[in-house]
Amino acid sequence: xxxxxxxxxxxxxxxxxxxxxxxxxxxxxxxxxxxxxxxxxxxxxxxxxxxxxxxxxxxxxxxxxxxxxxxxxxxxxxxxxxxxxxxxxxxxxxxxxxxxxxxxxxxxxxxxxxxxxxxxxxxxxxxxxxxxxxxxxxxxxxxxxxxxxxxxxxxxxxxxxxxxxxxxxxxxxxxxxxxxxxxxxxxxxxxxx
Amino acid sequence: xxxxxxxxxxxxxxxxxxxxxxxxxxxxxxxxxxxxxxxxxxxxxxxxxxxxxxxxxxxxxxxxxxxxxxxxxxxxxxxxxxxxxxxxxxxxxxxxxxxxxxxxxxxxxxxxxxxxxxxxxxxxxxxxxxxxxxxxxxxxxxxxxxxxxxxxxxxxxxxxxxxxxxxxxxxxxxxxxxxxxxxxxxxxxxxxxxxxxxxxxxxxxxxxxxxxxxxxxxxxxxxxxxxxxxxxxxxxxxxxxxxxxxxxxxxxxxxxxxxxxxxxxxxxxxxxxxxxxxxxxxxxxxxxxxxxxxxxxxxxxxxxxxxxxxxxxxxxxxxxxxxxxxxxxxxxxxxxxxxxxxxxxxxxxxxxxxxxxxxxxxxxxxxxxxxxxxxxxxxxxxxxxxxxxxxxxxxxxxxxxxxxxxxxxxxxxxxxxxxxxxxxxxxxxxxxxxxxxxxxxxxxxxxxxxxxxxxxxxxxxxxxxxxxxxxxxxxxxxxxxxxxxxxxxxxxxxxxxxxxxxxxxxxxxxxxxxxxxxxxxxxxxxxxxxxxxxxxxxxxxxxxxxxxxxxxxxxxxxxxxxxxxxxxxxxxxxxxxxxxxxxxxxxxxxxxx
Numbered sequence: 001x002x003x004x005x006x007x008x009x010x011x012x013x014x015x016x017x018x019x020x021x022x023x024x025x026x027x028x029x030x031x032x033x034x035x036x037x038x039x040x041x042x043x044x045x046x047x048x049x050x051x052x053x054x055x056x057x058x059x060x061x062x063x064x065x066x067x068x069x070x071x072x073x074x075x076x077x078x079x080x081x082x083x084x085x086x087x088x089x090x091x092x093x094x095x096x097x098x099x100x101x102x103x104x105x106x107x108x109x110x111x112x113x114x115x116x117x118x119x120x121x122x123x124x125x126x127x128x129x130x131x132x133x134x135x136x137x138x139x140x141x142x143x144x145x146x147x148x149x150x151x152x153x154x155x156x157x158x159x160x161x162x163x164x165x166x167x168x169x170x171x172x173x174x175x176x177x178x179x180x181x182x183x184x185x186x187x188x189x190x191x192x193x
Numbered sequence: 194x195x196x197x198x199x200x201x202x203x204x205x206x207x208x209x210x211x212x213x214x215x216x217x218x219x220x221x222x223x224x225x226x227x228x229x230x231x232x233x234x235x236x237x238x239x240x241x242x243x244x245x246x247x248x249x250x251x252x253x254x255x256x257x258x259x260x261x262x263x264x265x266x267x268x269x270x271x272x273x274x275x276x277x278x279x280x281x282x283x284x285x286x287x288x289x290x291x292x293x294x295x296x297x298x299x300x301x302x303x304x305x306x307x308x309x310x311x312x313x314x315x316x317x318x319x320x321x322x323x324x325x326x327x328x329x330x331x332x333x334x335x336x337x338x339x340x341x342x343x344x345x346x347x348x349x350x351x352x353x354x355x356x357x358x359x360x361x362x363x364x365x366x367x368x369x370x371x372x373x374x375x376x377x378x379x380x381x382x383x384x385x386x387x388x389x390x391x392x393x394x395x396x397x398x399x400x401x402x403x404x405x406x407x408x409x410x411x412x413x414x415x416x417x418x419x420x421x422x423x424x425x426x427x428x429x430x431x432x433x434x435x436x437x438x439x440x441x442x443x444x445x446x447x448x449x450x451x452x453x454x455x456x457x458x459x460x461x462x463x464x465x466x467x468x469x470x471x472x473x474x475x476x477x478x479x480x481x482x483x484x485x486x487x488x489x490x491x492x493x494x495x496x497x498x499x500x501x502x503x504x505x506x507x508x509x510x511x512x513x514x515x516x517x518x519x520x521x522x523x524x525x526x527x528x529x530x531x532x533x534x535x536x537x538x539x540x541x542x543x544x545x546x547x548x549x550x551x552x553x554x555x556x557x558x559x560x561x562x563x564x565x566x567x568x569x570x571x572x573x574x575x576x577x578x579x580x581x582x583x584x585x586x587x588x589x590x591x592x593x594x595x596x597x598x599x600x601x602x603x604x605x606x607x608x609x610x611x612x613x614x615x616x617x618x619x620x621x622x623x624x625x626x627x628x629x630x631x632x633x634x635x636x637x638x639x640x641x642x643x644x645x646x647x648x649x650x651x652x653x654x655x656x657x658x659x660x661x662x663x664x665x666x667x668x669x670x671x672x673x674x675x676x677x678x679x680x681x682x683x684x685x686x687x688x689x690x691x692x693x694x695x696x697x698x699x700x701x702x703x704x705x706x707x708x709x710x711x712x713x714x715x716x717x718x719x720x721x722x723x724x725x726x727x728x729x730x731x732x733x734x735x736x737x738x739x740x741x742x743x744x745x746x747x748x749x750x751x752x753x754x755x756x757x758x759x760x761x762x763x764x765x766x767x768x769x770x771x772x773x774x775x776x777x778x779x780x781x782x783x784x785x786x
Contacts, residue, residue, distance in 0.1 A: 003222070010225045017232045022567060024239055028327050031563040031753070077785035106696035106724040151725035151785045175335055179246045179328045 037185040050091040056084040058190040066116040079152040087128040088141040096166040097128035099146040104157040118145035160189040204530040215277040226270040231577040233262040242323025246332040249339040257387040271468040274589030287470040293379040326566040342396040359389035454625045458539035463520040465588040533621035540625040546580035554636030558757025565754035642763040650761040651750040654693030661687040663775035691729035694722040699751040704734040731777045
């Protein structure tokens with residue numbers, strides 16, 4: 001009887017450990033981070049530390065104005081998606097953000113056209129902070145411009161933009177300590193105009 | 194000879210029928226015990242992944258803890274199997290040893306056996322995987338850099354001091370535990386010894402690695418080649434060629450037979466015998482006998498004291514070696530049928546485990562990058578639960594069978610060795626080696642590609658087209674337009690590879706001939722595309738002229754973490770026409786289709 005009880009207890013331990021294994025990996029692994037990312041509604045803003053972000057607008061088109069004489073054309077079968085994100089900072093510490101366009105089980109990185117497009121918009125930049133040559137913050141608010149070049153057939157599946165904000169505490173520490181501060185991630189939802 | 198064969202078959206039948214009975218009555222308990230062992234291993238891996246880059250040195254006591262838990266669980270499983278085998282074979286029971294005493298006495302053989310059979314390699318590999326999975330790709334390298342016991346003189350000195358301190362503390366703790374009769378103190382002393390040993394092993398691995406680096410160094414290789422050539426010239430033989438043949442024979446034939454076929458069954462049988470309470474020779478007895486034989490008189494206190502001190506320091510290691518020799522003698526004395534059954538059965542169990550793992554990989558694969566870590570326990574069911582479980586039962590049966598034949602199992606020099614026994618043993622070793630050669634094939638599922646027809650390889654659409662072969666090529670290679678054709682003594686094989694990605698991805702393209710893999714001639718050999726895009730380029734291989742008709746183009750998905758993958762392959766036709774010149778363009782073209 002005692003052996004039977006021990007066996008049952010043993011298998012229960014195995015079961016509990018299996019659940020703990022799955023939950024731990026899901027909740028700490030960076031590859032699952034995107035699945036865990038909170039979703040922010042279109043009208044709402046996301047505050048992370050000293051930074052507040054909200055989607056200003058999201059548009060699509062086959063041409064992009066980069067300030068040249070003629071607009072830049074998208075690749076055949078492709079379309080540009082331009083997303084403007086408002087940011088404001090409550091401290092003097094510069095922040096760093098990465099943006100990804102989120103589709104159905106896939107995403108896109110920003111195109112190299114982003115910085116060109118940002119130069120056409122007053123207050124626009126390719127990141128969520130603008131700094132001078134000494135690395136000091138130039139403004140506490142602005143617009144982050146992200147351009148993506150995606151297949152036109154994927155437009156219907158676009159649901160938002162995923163923002164990855166680096167922890168500013170990483171800046172002054174060594175590589176080992178930086179691992180203690182993983183980036184914070186959220187998906188800002190929008191519908192294309 | 195026929196008698197020996199009949200006896201071996203009888204022995205085989207007896208050992209396996211007893212194993213079957215134990216499996217029926219205690220199988221579930223033993224399965225549970227080894228499952229708990231596997232659980233403790235994976236939890237240790239997870240904790241290592243969580244802590245490694247942040248508190249690197251905490252990994253050492255973590256491994257020690259995992260090792261002790263596994264040791265205790267394994268001992269419990271061995272003990273259960275032995276008890277059942279004693280009942281099945283009707284062998285009188287020996288006095289049960291205290292578990293803590295058992296743990297203490299088996300610690301060093303267990304760690305050495307684990308280390309020799311790749312436990313720490315596997316632990317390091319999985320630990321780095323967990324670290325990178327949890328903290329990102331760069332953290333694994335960082336972890337290995339930080340955990341360098343020979344990183345600087347200061348670290349080496351600190352590590353040496355810690356090892357000595359742990360060893361001394363463990364000795365004190367052991368004595369204290371004995372005086373207080375405390376299991377907890379005894380366990381803590383065990384923990385200190387294991388921590389010190391693992392720290393020492395990590396330093397030893399670094400030394401071995403440094404040594405390997407040194408002998409692979411160009412300066413050493415050049416010196417070695419000249420030295421071997423000079424000696425060869427002196428005695429007028431092709432010494433370099435002879436050395437290559439001898440080294441290949443030793444490394445590929447003799448060593449695997451000795452290591453996998455002979456050492457493993459005897460070492461693990463030794464561990465089981467220790468658990469079963471077998472009385473082994475001890476160092477002090479041998480030392481006493483040697484002293485009287487060598488006539489080292491008591492008056493010669495310096496020599497006697499010195500040797501006594503060396504024996505004391507090397508006590509644990511010497512004990513382990515002695516136990517192994519003792520068991521080898523007992524197994525040899527048990528006769529050819531027993532030894533043959535042991536060797537062959539152990540190999541069969543190992544191979545059955547490898548085939549089980551193959552089936553699991555076939556069943557679960559291919560595995561996406563994000564699921565690699567979470568699924569690792571499933572891939573270790575054979576290796577960590579079923580194989581050691583079955584081995585425990587079989588080895589316990591074998592040990593009880595030994596005791597059934599000879600209750601004392603004392604050390605005696607084997608006698609009655611004749612040519613028949615030697616031939617039989619060699620035959621058994623050959624059979625076991627033959628069985629160990631029947632390895633499962635690669636578990637990665639293959640998708641056979643046809644020229645011009647798209648196929649799905651792990652969610653990526655892959656098309657191989659426009660196959661060309663020629664002895665020279667012209668066109669555009671590595672962003673350079675060739676002014677004149679490049680010629681080869683072999684053959685240039687070019688194919689156009691197109692990858693169509695739903696989500697962003699990369700594939701690697703290689704050419705395979707039997708076990709030989711040819712990388713691409715010019716480009717990196719990888720094609721990457723963004724989500725919804727296709728990427729295409731010409732891929733060129735330069736291969737020997739006699740190879741083209743049995744070459745296979747392999748397309749492998751590239752992931753951050755890899756386990757079982759789906760692989761695309763295209764076998765070149767035997768009717769391939771080799772032209773004098775072909776045109777290639779390896780510029781990557783990305784488009785939306």
